[in-house]
Amino acid sequence: MPLMVNPYLSQFCFKKIAIIFLIFFFFFFSSFICATSIFRYKSLPIWLLRFTPLDFYVKIMDTSIQELKKTKQYDLTLDILDALISQDLFRQHQKAEWYSEKSLVLHKIGQYDEAAQVLLDGLKSDLPEEMKDVMRTRVELTAKYAEEKLKTELLQYANKESTLEKNIRGVYLYKQPME
16 A cells, blocks of 8 residues: 655655755865865866766755745855855856845845845956846846945946847848749
8 A cells, every 4th residue: 555645745845855955065065165176176177077076066056046045045045155156167157147146135135235235246247248137137126225325336237238139230131022
């Protein structure tokens, strides 16, 4: 006779177990990063970094951010985002999204000036302009709640026009279809 399990209970237990594993990965990742191990990883070619254990840990932590936000564990979410932003070797194409997520979490817990400062740090960093466009959508929302000095500085970045396809001038040829 099969064992009957309450679906809500099993989902609740699965989330708790997943969070425990995530905490384990986070502390393992934090303790694993040291100067010698990072130096060893920096000597690898870029295409090979994708197959290293640290890249898998970073990917696990990156995908867990949304689940942690759903369970309202904002302290652990901020710790993970700090660890992801501070490292400069793995998944750098998502760094702008991490800045934006950290700003969103800080905004949710009511730390508006810190959220604005995180966005300013991201916009002032050496990320390419295409990546900074991800943060510009959050700039106007965060600037409403920030103090005046941060607000004016944020709005300077919000007004930068990004290169969109609709802004490129072009010559259009209108041809009639042949019958």
